[in-house]
Amino acid sequence: MVNIVESDPRVSGVEYQLSKVEKIIVVLSTKGGVGKSTITALLGLALADKGIGVGLLDVDFANPTLHMIVGAPTHVELEEVMGVKPYRVDENLYILSPVFFAGDTSLPLRGQEDVDALLEILTIGNWEDINTLIIDTPPGLGDTQLTLFKLLRSTAKDKTRALAVTTPSQLSIKSLERSLPLVEQLLSYKPLVVVNMAGPDYLSRHIGEYAVAGVVRYDASLEEAIGSLDKIRKTKAYSDVMGIVDSIVRV
Amino acid sequence: MHEAAIALAVVREAEKLAKTLGTKPKLVEVVVGELQSIDLEVLGEYIRMNLREALPGVEYKITTEPPVLRCEQCGYEWRLDMNTLDPDVKEAIHFLPEALHAYVKCPVCGSRDLTVVRGREIRVRVHG
Numbered sequence: 219m220v221n222i223v224e225s226d227p228r229v230s231g232v233e234y235q236l237s238k239v240e241k242i243i244v245v246l247s248t249k250g251g252v253g254k255s256t257i258t259a260l261l262g263l264a265l266a267d268k269g270i271g272v273g274l275l276d277v278d279f280a281n282p283t284l285h286m287i288v289g290a291p292t293h294v295e296l297e298e299v300m301g302v303k304p305y306r307v308d309e310n311l312y313i314l315s316p317v318f319f320a321g322d323t324s325l326p327l328r329g330q331e332d333v334d335a336l337l338e339i340l341t342i343g344n345w346e347d348i349n350t351l352i353i354d355t356p357p358g359l360g361d362t363q364l365t366l367f368k369l370l371r372s373t374a375k376d377k378t379r380a381l382a383v384t385t386p387s388q389l390s391i392k393s394l395e396r397s398l399p400l401v402e403q404l405l406s407y408k409p410l411v412v413v414n415m416a417g418p419d420y421l422s423r424h425i426g427e428y429a430v431a432g433v434v435r436y437d438a439s440l441e442e443a444i445g446s447l448d449k450i451r452k453t454k455a456y457s458d459v460m461g462i463v464d465s466i467v468r469v
Numbered sequence: 470m471h472e473a474a475i476a477l478a479v480v481r482e483a484e485k486l487a488k489t490l491g492t493k494p495k496l497v498e499v500v501v502g503e504l505q506s507i508d509l510e511v512l513g514e515y516i517r518m519n520l521r522e523a524l525p526g527v528e529y530k531i532t533t534e535p536p537v538l539r540c541e542q543c544g545y546e547w548r549l550d551m552n553t554l555d556p557d558v559k560e561a562i563h564f565l566p567e568a569l570h571a572y573v574k575c576p577v578c579g580s581r582d583l584t585v586v587r588g589r590e591i592r593v594r595v596h597g
């Protein structure tokens with residue numbers, strides 16, 4: 219009798235690579251342009267400045283921008299050890315971006331290939347010596363997000379956290395209210411909310427049944443700080459994030 | 470090495486698969502799409518080392534699958550010759566096969582809207 223079983227080894231690979239980190243934070247929003255990449259970078263830098271080893275991963279294959287914010291070049295030499303080591307941008311801050319492989323262009327990926335790219339980058343990323351991995355996702359709730367949530371739930375459930383970003387606009391809030399119950403169910407975890415680009419008087423503790431972990435004010439100086447960690451450290455937005463870091467990672 | 474990470478994933482997966490087999494595993498077959506541009510000798514060596522501990526006595530075999538691409542704009546389908554690619558491109562694709570979309574164009578209409586029909590994947594088969 220011929221007896222053959224077959225499967226894709228990458229899920230096992232992802233499980234192995236993610237077993238190296240203590241905590242994973244997925245930054246998400248169904249609405250675009252609300253500040254996911256900015257908050258990912260600020261949160262990563264704030265944690266790194268507290269002495270924690272942080273890895274940033276950009277899984278926005280159509281439009282990766284995280285590397286720009288933290289000032290990583292497009293062409294880098296990555297060390298090949300059990301996959302690839304992320305690129306170091308600061309003492310405790312590392313990043314892995316699709317641009318390191320595909321260069322500065324949009325990748326025209328259809329659904330399955332988007333999923334393949336996600337699986338691949340998670341299989342090769344070696345997060346050894348990293349404490350907290352922060353994943354910047356593209357906007358929406360499609361192939362990338364659904365696959366990522368499923369993977370994290372099956373390989374790293376107990377250490378996965380989700381951070382939903384919104385602006386104070388009711389359009390963004392509505393988008394969040396619609397999607398968070400779904401995200402919660404898919405991840406088996408209640409996402410935290412950060413309200414970004416808020417006015418000076420903005421105050422809110424809850425969005426629906428979800429706690430607002432922090433408010434980050436609109437800060438016009440951020441634009442000029444893109445690409446320089448030292449300049450970012452001087453922004454109000456960075457101080458705001460520094461002030462809420464504990465409430466985000468404690469949970 | 471990238472090959473080391475893949476080999477580890479392959480052997481871990483083979484271990485899981487072997488448990489579902491119902492009979493004693495005899496052979497681990499690894500199907501490698503050429504798009505991965507993996508060094509097969511290096512991969513084989515890592516698999517051999519890991520397999521020895523995980524599933525002692527089980528043989529392994531690596532088979533390759535040449536890449537076939539399809540243009541979604543004009544429908545042209547062709548076999549991509551990896552040797553025609555620039556070494557830098559090969560290196561990028563080695564890490565992230567989807568990076569090919571940044572470099573490869575349809576030879577007929579020039580579109581980058583391509584689908585990989587075959588030759589991308591890595592699959593593990595455990596034979597009992």
Ligand SMILES: Nc1ncnc2c1ncn2[C@@H]1O[C@H](COP(=O)(O)OP(=O)(O)OP(=O)(O)O)[C@@H](O)[C@H]1O
Pocket residue numbers: 247249250251252253254255256257278281283355356357414415416434435436437438440441455
């Ligand atoms: N607190 C803030 N104050 C001022 N500008 C901000 C703030 N947060 C983000 N921005 C700016 O808003 C724009 C969108 O931010 P960002 O790219 O981080 O959003 P995103 O959610 O990642 O977008 P996408 O959905 O396209 O991935 C950027 O120009 C960014 O510099």
Ligand SMILES: [Mg+2]
Pocket residue numbers: 254255256278283354355356
């Ligand atoms: Mg973004």
Ligand SMILES: [Zn+2]
Pocket residue numbers: 540541542543544545575576577578579580
């Ligand atoms: Zn074509």
